[in-house]
Amino acid sequence: MLHLDDGFDLRPASASDASTIAAWMTQPHIYQWWEQDWSVERWIQVIEEQAAGEHSIPCMISADGEDFGYVELYRVRHDRLAEYYAFQEHDWGLHIAIGDTARLGRGIGRRLLRSLADALLRADPRCDRVVAEPDTANTPSVRAFAAAGFVTQGELQLPEKTALLMVRTRTVEA
Structure with a gap:
């Protein structure tokens, strides 16, 4: 565990978290953007595949x-996102879903995003940027990233959405 x-x-995340993640993914505020309301068995498979690879690290936040x-923390160079912008070799990306609805609308997202970006930048001295690609229509997410010091770098047309490329750099004063 990392504080x-x-x-x-x-x-x-581990296979024992799959039922929790599967339940969260069915909630409207998550499903609308993730569209991953998969079975517990599929989540177990996804978590195990991610944990065994170099691309993505599935994590639980508490x-x-x-x-x-x-x-999900991921190396952009191993992700399809690398095809859509001029990535740097050590860029980290992240996807986030807050499953506990009692914690929504309380500024948790921006504080968590700031904490995650700071931790990634501290842990990897070669990384100068943490990136995200929220859907342009996902106003709560876009606001949370902006409040956490992520700066919009433009729009990306991904196959499933129009996204904002949002970047938090090492030089941002939080």
Whole structure:
């Protein structure tokens, strides 16, 4: 487990988290953007595949000992996102889903995004940028990334959405 700023904890997701993640993914505020309302069995497979590879690290986020969110940290160079912008070799990307609806609308997202970006930049001295690609229509997500110091670099037309490329650099003062 990795302790982040603002009292957040990050740990690798495991097969035992699949039922929680599967339940979260059916919630309208997540499903609308992720479209991954998969079975528990499929989530077990996805988590195990991610954990075994170099591309993505599936993680659970908690505060005060309670899991409340799912995060995927990924190396952009191994992701299809690399085809859509001028990535740097050590860019990290992230996807986030806050599953505990009681924590929505309280500024948790921006604090968590800031903490995650800071932790990635501290942990990897070769990384100068953390990136995200929220859907342009996902106003709460776009606002949270902006409040966490991510700066919009333009729109990307991905196969499933029009996204904003949002970048948090090492030089941002949080």
